[in-house]
Amino acid sequence: MRNMRFLGSGDQRAARFWPTQGQRPPPTTTPKFAAQAIRRAYDSGWKPVHYLSSVGNYVASVLVPAGIDKSIGLISTQSGKDPTDPIWTDDPAMVEWRAFMKKYYPDGDLANALNITGYSSAFLIVHVLKQCGDNLTRDNVMRQAANLQNFATPSSLPGITLNTSPTDFAPIKSTQPVRFDGKTWVRFGDVLGL
Numbered sequence: 648m649r650n651m652r653f654l655g656s657g658d659q660r661a662a663r664f665w666p667t668q669g670q671r672p673p674p675t676t677t678p679k680f681a682a683q684a685i686r687r688a689y690d691s692g693w694k695p696v697h698y699l700s701s702v703g704n705y706v707a708s709v710l711v712p713a714g715i716d717k718s719i720g721l722i723s724t725q726s727g728k729d730p731t732d733p734i735w736t737d738d739p740a741m742v743e744w745r746a747f748m749k750k751y752y753p754d755g756d757l758a759n760a761l762n763i764t765g766y767s768s769a770f771l772i773v774h775v776l777k778q779c780g781d782n783l784t785r786d787n788v789m790r791q792a793a794n795l796q797n798f799a800t801p802s803s804l805p806g807i808t809l810n811t812s813p814t815d816f817a818p819i820k821s822t823q824p825v826r827f828d829g830k831t832w833v834r835f836g837d838v839l840g841l
Contacts, residue, residue, distance in 0.1 A: 678703045678705060681704075681709050681713070683713075689713075698722050701726070704721075704825075706729060706731045706832070707731060707760070715830075721827040722824065726803065726819050727760075727807075730757055731757075732831045733831065741763075744766050763802045768800075770801055775795075778791040779791050790813075792811065792816075795818055798818075804838070807822070819841070821841060
């Protein structure tokens with residue numbers, strides 16, 4: 648991770664870094680291995696500033712198996728709402744999602760972030776198809792998918808929208824720094840661009 652440049656300042660600076668032009672992004676890990684790394688670092692007595700990839704920051708499937716007490720202080724980023732976070736209990740989009748789950752997938756785990764991700768992905772697909780109008784050819788579907796402008800899914804965090812272009816298909820261009828407090832991820836600093 649040589650030659651890294653920091654984005655933001657102060658507390659934000661510690662939360663999010665990204666490689667300089669032409670470098671590869673920091674390594675990421677899947678949930679199982681993230682949980683193992685968290686547990687191993689804690690059990691060994693090593694207390695580094697621990698940055699956790701957003702791919703492996705799920706409370707139910709990573710932090711609980713790693714040990715909630717061992718996860719306190721972890722720093723990560725999020726672009727979507729964590730379904731286990733009580734801050735979203737009365738959020739209209741999350742209330743609607745829980746009603747959807749109760750009706751169509753009553754056995755589904757509300758703590759599993761993949762369920763809200765699937766729900767939000769369906770909203771994105773519907774949005775692209777609406778942009779297509781009556782022209783549902785493959786070329787037009789691809790053209791519309793490559794022209795998303797400031798679209799927020801039901802699970803998007805405030806200030807995070809999806810944008811694509813014909814030369815950039817990655818829809819998420821920003822993220823929110825978060826720190827785990829032993830119960831939930833707590834947002835801090837500003838939304839950062841990637």
